[in-house]
Amino acid sequence: MGDNPDFDEEEIKEEKNCLDLGKTNPSKSVYLEEHIECTSIPNVNKDNTTTTHVYKRRWVMVLLFSSYSLCNAFQWIQYGIINNIFMKFYNVDSFAIDWMSMIYMLTYIPFIWPVSWLLDKKGLRLIALLATAINCLGTWIKVASVKQNLFWVTMLGQFAGSLSQVFILGMPSRLASVWFGSEEVSTACSIGVFGNQLGIAIGFLVPPILVPNVDDMDELAYHISIMFYITAGMATVIFILVVFMFQEKPEIPPTLAQVQARSTPPEEYSYMASILRLLRNLPFMLLVISYGLNVGCFYAVSTLLNRMIIEHYPGEEVNAGRIGLTIVIAGMVGSLICGIWLDKTKTYKQTTLAVYLMSFMGMVVYAFTLNLGHIWVVFVTSGALGFFMTGYLPLGFEFAVELTFPEGEGTSSGLLNCSAQIFGIIFTIGQGKIIDHFGTFAGNIFLCVFLLIGTIMTAFIKSDLRRQKANHLAENQVVSKQASHPQEGLSASYTEGGQSIRRKSS
Numbered sequence: 001m002g003d004n005p006d007f008d009e010e011e012i013k014e015e016k017n018c019l020d021l022g023k024t025n026p027s028k029s030v031y032l033e034e035h036i037e038c039t040s041i042p043n044v045n046k047d048n049t050t051t052t053h054v055y056k057r058r059w060v061m062v063l064l065f066s067s068y069s070l071c072n073a074f075q076w077i078q079y080g081i082i083n084n085i086f087m088k089f090y091n092v093d094s095f096a097i098d099w100m101s102m103i104y105m106l107t108y109i110p111f112i113w114p115v116s117w118l119l120d121k122k123g124l125r126l127i128a129l130l131a132t133a134i135n136c137l138g139t140w141i142k143v144a145s146v147k148q149n150l151f152w153v154t155m156l157g158q159f160a161g162s163l164s165q166v167f168i169l170g171m172p173s174r175l176a177s178v179w180f181g182s183e184e185v186s187t188a189c190s191i192g193v194f195g196n197q198l199g200i201a202i203g204f205l206v207p208p209i210l211v212p213n214v215d216d217m218d219e220l221a222y223h224i225s226i227m228f229y230i231t232a233g234m235a236t237v238i239f240i241l242v243v244f245m246f247q248e249k250p251e252i253p254p255t256l257a258q259v260q261a262r263s264t265p266p267e268e269y270s271y272m273a274s275i276l277r278l279l280r281n282l283p284f285m286l287l288v289i290s291y292g293l294n295v296g297c298f299y300a301v302s303t304l305l306n307r308m309i310i311e312h313y314p315g316e317e318v319n320a321g322r323i324g325l326t327i328v329i330a331g332m333v334g335s336l337i338c339g340i341w342l343d344k345t346k347t348y349k350q351t352t353l354a355v356y357l358m359s360f361m362g363m364v365v366y367a368f369t370l371n372l373g374h375i376w377v378v379f380v381t382s383g384a385l386g387f388f389m390t391g392y393l394p395l396g397f398e399f400a401v402e403l404t405f406p407e408g409e410g411t412s413s414g415l416l417n418c419s420a421q422i423f424g425i426i427f428t429i430g431q432g433k434i435i436d437h438f439g440t441f442a443g444n445i446f447l448c449v450f451l452l453i454g455t456i457m458t459a460f461i462k463s464d465l466r467r468q469k470a471n472h473l474a475e476n477q478v479v480s481k482q483a484s485h486p487q488e489g490l491s492a493s494y495t496e497g498g499q500s501i502r503r504k505s506s
Helices: 009-024 058-077 080-090 094-122 124-143 151-166 171-179 182-210 217-245 256-263 271-279 282-312 317-345 348-369 375-389 392-404 409-438 440-459 466-484
Strands: 491-496 499-504
Touching (some): 058 171, 171 182, 171 392, 182 282, 182 392, 317 375
Antiparallel strands (some): 491 499
16 A cells, blocks of 8 residues: 555555544444445456545536536526517517527437437546537627627527537536545535526526616617626636646546446447436336426426516516526525435435425415515515425436436436426427416416426336445445455445545455
């Protein structure tokens, strides 16, 4: 061990203390790194040991990802939240502006398959570079679109942003698995989703402030260009940071599952075979549909929020943005709490079902209180709805990884997101037409029906936690090998108290 530069004298002392603790207090728990499916743990060092290590720079990777996810998500809703203003500037109808949001959903459906393949074959860094480069290009196209006859140019810029999103949505669970230890994977995934949610929150808040509803078209063009320039500047800075700072993977993997993944020859992996296995996985397919129903409802509510608020509270464009902000901020809190809860309890199905049920109840309350005439009530009910509906996002990702292990995280999350985009388009168009003909109450009840269906489907998902089962199998193998071959010096990494500990048998 003295020849390994990754372990200094302090870590050696910590290892000895850990061994002593194991002798004096056998009940002291340590947690084996998860994500493991194997019949034998691969040996990667010359001395027949298995080494894992968690690096501090993992937080830089997830924060970089969250930053460019934020920048992209902001653009998704920046048109819809001031729908009436862009309708006036470009002289188009509300359905055309709705498509500025729905294009994010439509683009995802055909492009997710090649992007998922690319993620599995080429890894995180290439995907991050493509995402930030395309996102940056789209923001500068929008800068050139601030003329009343150039709606097609701003749509082109939005298409570039939607294409960039395809490289982003499947990343959180993969990034968490590649860089983070077992007690942090759900929290890390939540932080990755957190960036996307924060971008949507800023997208709700900032456009109504930067672009006031004025009648002078030249003044309006000036305000729109300011918003587009700020977005382009941020996207450019983030792209440069990713080029110089984002890394593919750590030198030493954080979990034994990643050790195994690196030792698997690429020719043994078949993307199409993986897709077919997932399509035959009944619990996962139930999750795909129920996830799509929930997130599709969120997309519809977000896209049509301006129209719903303005109908009952005319002239309240800024408060419509603040209500959207409330939905997403509450959801960010819900996401983090749910991620931490899963890391502590591993109660995936129970937590997912409870949050789904509360999303349905929150939507019912929102539907019945929107037209009461008190906008503060809408803030309260929207916050409750957002806490559960948006908080559900990382739960779906992590539950999917459990149900589909050892399939690639990018593939499973890609199918989840594809379902969400399909239902998002259907619900946005459907609810929009219902609002036009029957009002907002009928449109919201329309969504409540599908959330109830999703809740029932979630209750029927079999809780087949394959990642957890593989974790217990590997733990038993380590204990068995330590007992039968103590002279081989078998070692593995554990996480205790947030610290990475390399433990070696005597």
